[in-house]
Every structure is written in structure tokens, then in C-alpha cells.
Amino acid sequence: MTSLKFSIANNAVTHLGRNLYSTTPPALAELVANSYDAYATAVNINLSNESISIIDNGKGLSIKELETKYAIIGSEKQKEVPFNNLTERKPMGKKGIGKLAAFSLGDVYTVYSKSVGQTGWLTFTLNYKEMTSKNDYDVEVKKTELPEEFLEYKQYSSGFIVKITSTRRKITAATKDNIKKQLSRRFYIDHSKTQFDLKIDGKKLSLDANEYYDKIEYLVYFGKEEDFTLKSKFPKAKRFEKYSKNDKIEKYFSDLNIHGWIGTTNRPKDLKNEDGASFANIIILANGKIADEDILKSKSNARIANSYIVGEIIADDFIASLIDPITSSRQGLDDSIPEVEELIDNINKVRDFVIDQWDVIRQDYAIEKLPTRIKQNHSYKNWLSSLTMEQKKFNNKLLDLLSSKLDEDIPVDEKAVDSMVTSISSVINNLEADELIASFSKETDAEVQFDLLFKLMDNIAKTEDINHANLIKKRLSAIEELERLMEKTETPEKLFEEHLSENPWLIMPYWNIDRNKTKETDYLMNQEYFRLDLGDNNFKKNFLDILIRVAEEEYPIIVELKKNTAKGYAKVVYTDIYNQVTNYRRAMIQKVPDLKGINEKEIKVIFILSEDTGLPGSGNNIEISVDEKQMLESMNISILKYNKILAEAKKMYKDHLEYQKQAKIIPDLSSEVGETN
Template sequence: MGKYKMRVDLSVLDSLGINLYSNAAAVLSELVANAYDADATQVDIDWDRGDKVVVQDNGCGMSVKEMNERFLTVGYRKRDPKNEGNTSPTWGRQFMGRKGIGKLSVFSIANVVTVYSTKDGETHAFSIDVDDLREKIDKGEEYEPVDVTDVPSAYSTQGTVLELTSLRSKRMDLTINSLRKRLARRFDVLDQTPPTEGGFAIAINGNRINWVDRQELKNLQFIWEFGDDRLPASVLPKGIERFELPGVIDSSAGWKISGWFGTAKKPTDLTDDLEAGSLKNIIVLARKRPIQEGIIEKLDFSRVFGNYVTGQIEADFLDDNDLDDIATSDRQRLIEDDPRVQALQDFLRKAFVSAADTWSERRPKKEVPDVMDRYPKIREWVDGLDDYQKQYAETMVGTIASLDFEPGAEEQRTDLFRSGILAFARVGLRKATSDLDALSKVTAEDILPLLGKQAEYEAGLWVDILKSRVEAIEQFQHLANENEKERVLQEHLFDHLWLLDASWERAVGSDHMEQSLKRMAAGEFDLDQAGMNARDRIDIRYATTGGKHIIVELKRYNVKPDIDDLKVQGGKYAVALQKVLAAQGVEDPDIEVVFVLGKPPRVTAAVPQKDKDYIDWSLAMINGRIRQYDQLITNALAQYEEYLKASAQARQLDELLGSIEDSPKPGDGDADEHEAAS
């Protein structure tokens, strides 16, 4: 009989060994866990993808009997009280291994595995060839690993060595740096506890894995830590903000967690490291090794915050030896309907909500200094605001600056800056602190839709309130020539009915109604009555605002019509409009007729009233009124003086928005330097 025996079904070999593990990092994690359970203080991995991989530890080693019972027996449960129990004999470590199948993982990356183990000064070794193993299994025969008697001197020291050869190249496509980074994330053993006190070190090609290999740490802006455990400040970026969260999930059950999660400055900081793989997840560990590779997607958490998160949570209660085993065979997932898993997910979901609120408040503030340096005009704009407005403006600017965009889409941030500043300026005109407060508290989720509202903001502030009004009013300021006054009013009046009445802020015109009224005017009115030709007579507009229907007729500046003619003319307009509206189902409409004249109308009828009283009476008959050119200009200048004052600010705002578009984008300088170097 042979010295070594191995019993395993072909289905077990394939499903739990060759096909279960897809990459070398996961396989080597199993071997590192075995070394940890064997009370090793050091495990060395010699990594040569083209030839072989050697994993050597200085643990307790195995006798021939133990090699057969523990290593060669698939499904050996070391935690069983009849076997080794729950903790290691020397350092009292809680065993990482549980199912007894991790050893099969080596066959997913190597066709030949040789095991050397030294205990109490005696070294024993065997070799397994997967092809020979499969052949024996197919024949229903017991497989006997080859007894190896030629032991290299380097392998005869205390501990165990696994030599993997005939490597499967497709699953070995990892660089040394990539392996270091991936293993660093899979074990919570990076502290510097001395070997004499039970410390545990992992080295690859002679270099120990350390905190530097934890790539996600160097990009963190904020970190939330559970319970009393804290990461060393020396391994975190300068200026990082740290927050505490409770670590007790269920005190009666003894369920608690330690560890941390944090947010990077940009989501790409967690996805661009090809060697370390995607860092945008939270690994859950139990007994210092992974039990679930990522848990964020299980939290039903849809806020933008989730795209910036990475972390490591240790929850030993998920791998309690006295409770059911809820880890899948590859230790990448958990059985989700278990109460422990559900409790952890609920707990983390609440922690995420709390952290997301803090993040939304604090993150914009960290972005402000960088924005001010990149956009000097924005700094000037903020500095020029009233003191009570500055904090709100900085928060808004910081929120926009903190958003992350796809490569090549940085111009979207420029659009948001424009929209945000325009919205802020519009609110600022009203000096409403509550509105400013609401505007500055928008989150990333709230502000992204502004991309689709830029035109609305432009119309609301720049065109509708400042630019168009200031330009229209400024053209009236220096007009003396009568013909000029008429020309300017003809050009602007019908597009700016607020010049006639400040309450007509949102007057809306109708081309169809105007054409109907013009046809009636041309066909029904006596052209000689007012002493004008047809073209002048029908210069009218129709608009509605606030439930009122308005007819406006613009007369030539030098014409002085008779008030009776205006009364008849306005009455016909009103009757005609009433008929059109009745056909549309509008009963008893509120109709107003406005005549714009260069001079007051004449009174030629023999009446006992004063001319002014007769004119007022005549207009009241048709619900009409008269506005004169000069009066409009004077009123406009008086009523909109605040907008004239704002015109200087408007010009400054225009310069600011232009400077944002012209400002260099992140990376532009690097490109220029590259071109210069070329």
C-alpha cells in the first residue's frame, strides 16, 4: 500500500476545485488562510507565472498521518470538536477554514501540486498530478499521490510548502503588483504585531504586503469607522475627515462589527486600478478573511453616494462555529435569507443613509478652494456678493465641482456652473435668504437636472429680467427726436408689454387673434374718420395675462385722433374680440383696449364736461385707456430703475460666464506640456 491516500469524487474535484475559482488571487487566499490556521507567523509566496508558484509558511507543519487526515481528506472539518476545535493551539487564532475544501482550489491554476511539510524535524512530501487523479477516479480506483523523497533543503524547515507547476496560463494572468494589491484587500492582517506575539505577515517575492498595497485608502476624502477600531492615521491621506459610527447590531445576540467604509473624490478613483481590480465595493470579512466579496449592491441603496464608496467590514458573527454555515463554497457570497445577513444589510443601509447626508453637506466645502483657484472669476464673483450670500454661493459652487463626469464630458460642469450662477443671481435679486438656503442645499442628485434647465434659467434671469429689459429701457434714455421715439417703441413695445403696465409681466400674445382683429379693422372701419391710412390703422396686438384680454393699438407719434373716433374704434375692437372668444366658449371676457399716442386726443364734440373728464368717460365706456410715448419712457425708467442699476452687475455676470467657458479644464495643462515636449 502507498504511503498517501486521496479520496475525492470527480464531480467534487471539478465543481469545488478546478471550476470554482477563476483567478490566482482567490486560490492563493485559500493557501494563506491555511498558513494562518497553522499558527504561521510568515507565509512567503514566490511568484513566477511562467514556471511555478511556491507558497511556504513557518507554521506547525504536518506528520504523514495529518497529511492524510487533514490535507488529503476533502471535507475535513477542522473546527469539529473531535478534530482541532475552534482556535489554533499556539496563538489562539480563530480558524479561518471551515469546509475543508479550500485545498482543492490549487487544481484550478496548476496541474501538478507538490506538498512538503516539516514537523518535529521530519519532512514528508507527496505530489499530485491532476490528470492521473482524474484517470483513477474514472476507473473507480483509489488515488495514491506520489511519495517524494528528494526534498530541497530550502523546503525542510518547520512548516509547509506547496509547489505549483504545470500552471494554467489563463488563470495566472496577474502581475506581482496586482497580486499584492488583491491579497492586501482579502485579509485583515496588515498590522505590525511582532512574530513573537503572534503577528502574521504575507510576503511576495520577499517583500511583505503592507498598507501601501491598499490602493483604495490613498484616494479617500471621508471615512466612517465602526466601533472602537481605528485605522492608523499614517495610512490615510492628509486632510481626510473621519467619522464614528456605532458597531453594535444586536447586543442581545452579541452581533457587532468593526471596520470602515469611505468615499473617494471621484468614482473613477475606485475603478481605474486595473491591477487591484474594482475597488468600488465593500468586502465583508469574518475571522479576518472574505466571506462576501461585495455587499453594496445588496443594500438597495440608490443615492449617488454609493458610487463613491469602498470599504472593509469585519463581522465575525457571520461565521460563528456554533451556528449554521452560511457562506457559499467559494466564500464570495452569503445565504441571503439568513437573519444574520438581513440584520447586517439593514444595519449598513441605515449607516449609509446617515453617512450620505453627512457627505452631501461636507463634500462641497472641500471642493471650494480648488474651484476658486481654477476659476478666478468665480472667486471674484463670490467675493463681490453680500456677506450673507457668500456661504450659500460657496456651497453651491462646491456641489457642482464635486460632481463626477465621464471622460470628455467636462463641459457639462461648465454648463452647470453657468446654470447655477444664473439661478443664484436670479434668487439673489430678491434678497430672499430662505431661497438662497434652499438653493445652496441641493445635493448632487438635485443639481444634475439643471443641465436640462439652462435655457430656462437663461430666459428667466438673463433675457427676461436683465438683458432684454435693460437693453430696451436704455434705448429710451437719450431719445429726443419724435420719429426716433416712434421707431423704438414700434420695435420694442409689443414684445415688452410690461412697458405699458408693470403687472403685465407674463403677457402672452396670439398671432391668430391679431390677424382676425386686423381683418376686421381693415374691412369695417371708416379710414377717413381718424385721418390715417390703412397701414397705420391696423398696427394692433392682442395678448392675455391674468385672465385679461388686451388689445393694443399703436398710433403714429404726430397724429392727434379725436376721442370719439377712438371710442368707436375701441368699441368695435372689443365687440369683435368678444365674438371670437364666444366662439371659443369664453363668456363675459374681461377686455381692455389700450391706445398708444404721441399726443393727447382731441375733443371736438360739444359737451358740457371738461375735456379730460369727457376723455375719461369715453374710455370708461369701452374699458379703455391711453398711454403716451413720453409717459411710457418716463414710467419705464422710474419703475425699472433697479434693473438699470443691475445692468452693471449683468455685464459683470456676462464676463464671469464667459470666463468659465474659457477656463482651462483639468488635464489641459498636461496636454499642452505633452505637445510642447513632442
């Protein structure tokens, strides 16, 4: 019997084990990665509500190795000599902290270890509560035979077993299914090149393909073309394309030996589990294991296509060249590293290319996605046949927006769909104004010109009525939605952010987004990332909630939102507002060329706080004095409250709100399927 001493100062077990993994799959992935690094060829995971076991046939650890490797937390992982007649494997882990992932799964775990030439197994048990109560923790290591539940592995000449008890999360059938899918995506190991089998409850898991592969319809790949046998991997893809839009980006991926693909599916549902978890993101893999679950998380945008997109990128050499590439939270690559930021920018440009092509492809098939009752409606078919080529293109574009709603896995009211199709048809009909103008300019006969002029005036009047009515209807709906969000005190800040960014007139009545800009970022950005350079290679990340460009203001406007509950992060004082705004402005000036040299006060800032905000002594949780408000205003910083925004919007549209209560007009398709005109 031997004593094994763990050095666990500074709450290492909590910080490096339990707190790093909020769900089961990433914690299991760390333990599987340890087995891979130990040159195991077979790993078995057994799941139940009582325990979780991970069993491998790798090198195992002798008592000396347990002392010099396992018991030292956070040391650089030592290189292992190939084993099991395998070629050298590049290690998935670096810091030797993956073992502590077991404490994310349960409070107690028992280890069984056997190295080559060792008779019997070594065993010891670690207890989370005991380990977190002291800096040095000693456990007894005993020689033993495997317990009955592991007898089938008795023939292993070497191996390592971790049995976790006092589990922290319930393991249901749905949970098991999710674990299988998540683990499959967290590894990319080609069995033909590396012998490594992973089983969960006796069922082998595919580690070189994911279930959404046969749902990819359009795919763009980059890097080494010979690395992809695309036809066999993606059997239902209708279109393959190698990225070639930007030579510099192509060369970037080639020079750094980074290769991968980004693809699109038919529906968002194709990228979701039964429990609703989505795979609609782009992952980075290194040495066979996931290094970042969502590499473009800092580049989020509001484009519909994002929920249809998935991608996998292999960057072994790139990540190996970085020092400490993973964030301290183990959630992904550290985007404060310039090389990582460059990688993210280039991948984002490829994604934008995929989205642009996706838009074109979707529009070509927009009518096919309509419900059968509409597609087969004679009146609708006759109307479609009367359209010009330009009208058809525009109709398809509008229908594509509708089809994105139909793609969602939620019930859609038939009348609402019919109403939308009817409205789209009305919009297309009014495009004839362009044709009337063209005819008017060509016609020389005065009487014909006069007739065309009357038609044109009538058409314009109808169009203006329709546009005005639609605008009012949209704005009334926006007011109602803001009121609904405010009624729920725990509404996430993100929902307010999305709603106000789409309706900036709620914040300032005269603001209007110019949606004719060629680039989305010319008018609106959500959660835009700006890095503030503090000097001496020290950077501070800044995420702007909303950044708006409007014709009425010379410079972009920053809108910062806090939750509509005056607690936690949302409970701010004057200094919080001042410091946050100062960082935002300076980071923007550093990054945006057009802003170089301007006074930071010229960038207008709107700070939106909870309605539980008032003067000192008023009983509000957030207190801003008159002097503080005036000082902020002198720095071009305005304070708004959610209830003030709602009150002003209701005041502006009071008459329309009253009218809406009395009149409800729902346009509908008038003819049934099979009915002729």
C-alpha cells in the same frame, strides 16, 4: 512508497475547486489561509507564467494526516493544536475544501510536506483532468529531498509546499501588483498579536493596512472605540466620527462584538488599481480573512458617493455563531439567513449616514474643486461675491454634482465644463424670483408693487423658457442614448436598466418621478431585493430590475428588463413571464406594509423584451401569442419592446429632433482669467 486515496464523487474537484474562484487572488487567499491554520509564521508565494508556488513553515502533514485530513474533501476542518510557540488561532477555513483552490490556478499541482520529527519530505502530484475522470483517485506518496528551487527552505523542521504548474492565467507585472493589493485586503492580521509574515516574490506584504488608508478624508467608526488607533492608521483623514445617529444600531454592533469603519476618499481614482479594479465597497472580515468582498452588493443604489466609499468590518464572533454562513459559490455571506440580512440592513444605514455627511462636506469645498481658470476668473469671482447665503448653498450643491464628473479619471472637455458652470449660474440667478415675491408681499406702495410685479413676471417667463429648454434637451439626449445602447446587440442589461430608471417617461410618457421626496426609495429603486417566504423556512430571492413610484399610479410599478438579445436568460415564454411576475408581486406584498392585503394584480408590471419578439410563425426568437398577450394584460402585465419604446419617443419629440439638427447653442464663460467686468 504509499498510496493516497482521494474520494471525489459528484464532480467535487470542479465544483469545490475550479468553479469557485474566477480570479487568482481569492484562490491564493484560500491556500494562504490553510498555511495560517497550520500555524505557519512565514508564507512565501512565488509567481511566474510557468508556475505558482506557496511555501510555509507550518505543521506540515504526516502520511497519516494526509490520509485522514487532506484526502477527505469537504469534511469539517479539524482543530489544530498550537505550534511554533504560538497562541491558539481561530481557523480561517471550515470545510477543508481550500486545498482544491489550486486547481483554479493550474491543471497540475505537486505537494511537498514535512511534519515535525520527519526525515525528508513527502511528495505527490495531483492532475485535474485525471481527478475529474473518476470518483476514486489514487496517487503515490514518495519520500524525497526538496528540489533545487526550494533548497532555501530545506532547514524548515516542518512545512508545506504547493507547486502549481500548467497555469491557467498569464502573470504580468500588472497582475502581480493587483494580486498583492487584493491579498493585502483579503487578510487583516495584526503582526503585533499574531506572528505571520506573507511575502510575494520575496517582498513582504502588509496585512494590517491597505494603500488607500492614507487617502481616507472622512471616517465613521462603530463598535469598540479602543480597537481603533485612527490617527495613526489614517494620517490624512480630516474628520473622524463615531456613529451615534441610531442607538439601536449602536447597541446592535456592540452586543454582537462587531466593529469597523466606513470612510470616503477625495476621488474615485483613490480606490482603484492601475488596471481599474475598484476597492469601493465594504468588506467583512472573520478570524483575519475576508468573508464577504462586498457586503452591500444587494443594497446597490445610484448615489454618486458610492464610488468614493470604502469600509472594513470585523465580525469574528458573529460569523462563528452562524451555521454555513458562506454561500455555496464562496463569494460572500448568505443573505438569505435572517441574521445576515439584519447585519446588511444595519451596515447599509451606517453607509447612508456616511453619504449624507459626505454630501455636506463635499458641498463646502465645491468651489475649490473647480478648474483654476474658472476659480480665478474675475467675472465669476464677482458673481460669487454677490450671492446670498442661500444662493451660495444651492450653488455649492449643484457644483458638487459637476465636481463628481471632474473627479473621474477621464479627460473632460473644457468647453463642456464652462457651459455647465454657466448653466448653474443661470439657475442660481433665477432664484431671485423668491426674493421678488418676498419683497412684493411686504411692499405697500402701489407703484413699487406694480414695478415688482413686472420684474417677477419677466423672471418667471425666463425661468420657464430655460426650464423647458433644458427639459427638452435632456429628453432628446435620453432618446439618443437609448438608440446608441440598442445599436450594440451585446449591451449589458444593467445599462438599459440604469437608463430607463432615470428616464421612466421613455417607458410611459405620462410618468414623472417626483424628486422632491425625502427618501430616495420613495420614488425609485434599482435591483431592489425582496425575499419571498415560501413557508417551512424556505425562501426565494427576487431582484427587481426597476421599481418606480409615480404620482399617477397608486402602487409601485415593477419594470422587468431582459437583454436586447433574444437568447439565454432573455429568451422567455409566457410561463416565464407569469411565474417571475407572480414571485415579484408576492414578495413585495410580504415585505411592504402598505401593500398588505391588496390583490396582487393591482401592482402594475411592465415587461420589456428584445425587439426580436413577435407572434408565433413570424420568425422571431421570442414568440408571444395574441391570447397570451391578452391574458397577461388581464393580469395588469404589459409587454413592451425596446424598438417600440424608441419609436414612440422619437414620434413624440419629432419636431424637437429636427430643430436640434439645425440649432446648437453652447453657453460659455465669456471672460478670460484676470479680466475685469
